Amino acid sequence: MYDDQLFTVLDRADELNSMILTSECYNQYRLDQLALEQDTEVAVMKTNLLRLKERYDEVMRFGRYHPDYMETLLTTRRAKKAYDLHPIVAAAKRSEVALQTLLDEVLVIIAGAVSEEVKVESGNPFFTTDHSCSGGCSCSA
Secondary structure: OOHHHHHHHHHHHHHHHHHHHHHHHHHHHEEEEHHHHOOOHHHHHHHHHHHHHHHHHHOOOHHHHHOHHHHHHHHHHHHHHHHHHHHHHHHHHHHHHHHHHHHHHHHHHHHHHHHOOOOOOOOOHHHHOOOOOOOOOOOOO
């Protein structure tokens, strides 16, 4: 069941993993995540946003018929936008997307090297070379 080829593949996978973990993309991701975790202003904004989200979920149970519907909707959206546009949060999201893109590219390359028939769920339509969707996703590929 286990042979030299399997161990060679596993060793190469470890090498690839090490290369990714020492990449500039991953290092930037870790730095941005650390900054995100340590910033007190971001922590306060996140706590406030979570509190507003709980209120939002409560109001959404009744929908537009709830007396605080519009106020809660607007307040939550403003808080979410302020959080997302905070420079530290935005940088963390950009580095997360960059790392995810790198990982998607690696998966597509590996899958293509094995066989063109191997399907890769990357979540990014730009990495698919042939898209045959019957799931009604309304894509234009």
